[in-house]
Amino acid sequence: MAQAPVFHPDHHWSNFHQTYSQVQQGTWDLFFPASSADGKTVLADLRETTQQMHGIIAQAKQAAIPLRGVGSRWSLSAAPATTGWTINTNRLRGRMRIDPALVDPGYTGTADKRNNLFLFQCGNTVADVNKVLESPALQRSLHTSGAANGQTIVGATATGTHGSALTFGALHDHIVGLHLVAPDDKHYWIERASYPVMTPAWVNSLGATLKRADDDLFNAAVVSMGAFGLIESVLIETTPRYLLNCRSGRAPLDEDLWAAIGALDFSRHSFFGGVAPYFFQAVINPATDEVLLNANYKIACPPAYQPQYGLTQDPDKIGPGFDSLSTVGFILDRFPGLIPRFSKLAADSLFDTKQRIGTPGEIYGFKAPQLHVASGSIAVALPDARMAVETLITLYRDIGPVPLVFGCRYVRKSPALLAFNRFPVGLMVSIDGIDSSLSRAFFAAAAARIEAAGLAFTQHWGKTNAYTPARVLAAYKGNLQKWKDARRQVLRTIADRQIFNNDYIAQRGLAD
């Protein structure tokens, strides 16, 4: 039996990196029981969590209090923020490796995928997922994940966190089924009609209603910023475990490098040795025109390989403190002449350029925590990549030095209706650095400048962005109405939808 939910009347809420805060009415903590304690199955424990979520949703609906499921508070945007109640999900860490006998006969994935479907409850972090999958016993991996691993799997995917691999989509593109908890004791197991995965009997054993009449509902709910209800669990496909051989270097931004950055042509620059990597990143520092390069190559992982995930440190080394960036941001706002030096420091500390070999979970693993980082991302289609980067460099030079650098990464298109990765091959320009008024001014101006250049673009939902209703419509066109229609399938009344509205989605034209 899980412990009953606990309510904390916390009125102050802030995100992990403390770049914004929110006045709210309180936080609910939910707990997941140790299954072995009372002999219950994980499935039974999941059903109990669902009941507890329904209890809180019912109270919220009765009192007309908005509600938001929140995991690690990792988003730099206000997507998870609510003026009402936060449901803290980071103790909900149930996980299952699905018995292939429970998979629908209509499943069209490979036998390898069928045998390696995993269900993760919402509070599992990306670190948890990697640790489970990459164990010598299971020998599986994610195709990609974000650079950090502290986000919960649902928090990351619901905001479109992408990761990067030249042949794959985003983190949410691993998901093939999801369990959505809605008001009035309703909960749904949602899949694509074109890609059935679990048998109706299994969905029945979960106590949920199966929804797979079309693809749109799944494609809407998978990246929905918490607006569809509480996503309790996600079902993911995995790939055989692999290692990444990570190479890094520095180079000037010349035409040979532009061929790689702007067209993924790896034949011209000597850094790549003519071989296309699995993952490629170019971090451009506009203050110096120096580019940090990462090229990660996929190699086989020995069966006995035991990943080591923990942070290590040299106790004699001096480095930036936990909250050093807030002071640095304050100083740089007043002394912008220091920015080029700090940009280099920021690039070196934010982007890992060590030569190493490891599993994805090790490479994109635990990092020294830092408050007041700044990060926003803009995605464009690969043919527009060079123009987009040059437009941002011009903006940087127009408004003066800014403590930001541009990380260029690449992601394939997602079928999710509001996916950040909307282009067949997209360049994701991750604009990262130190939170300051200069950085915020840059983020506000960047979208307008890309827009003025006539480029189609999207912005990362979970990072600082300058989405307006008009920009969301321009980015997603007909998908926007499909997303809203799908929301009405699971939140039928205005009262239901208002529970899961917040200022963030309202300001972007997504609430109704």
Place this chain on the structure above:
Amino acid sequence: MISKPWRLLAILPLTTACMQYLVQPPAPSIAGSPRAVKAQSYLGSELQKPPYVLASDCRNGEQLGRVLVKRNFGQGLISWLTLGMVAPATVVYECANAGDPGLGDGR
């Protein structure tokens, strides 16, 4: 008019009142939300209020996942003005998940 380097040097001493120490395990697994507790140390810690910070939110076998001890400018100023006889600080703690749940098979 004070030149910019001197203005910068004038700002930097203000940071001396502040400090933060973060303690965390190599691979944290955070449970719940951060909890902040105001603490006062008197006479070089001969007396403290509270006598120790109880991490009361850590339930069901949860241990501490992360502890941040910090002092802002105001707290540092009090400590400086009282020659350390009153030394306020803020302790922020987060709990750690109590182990990993088992891996079910879908049933």
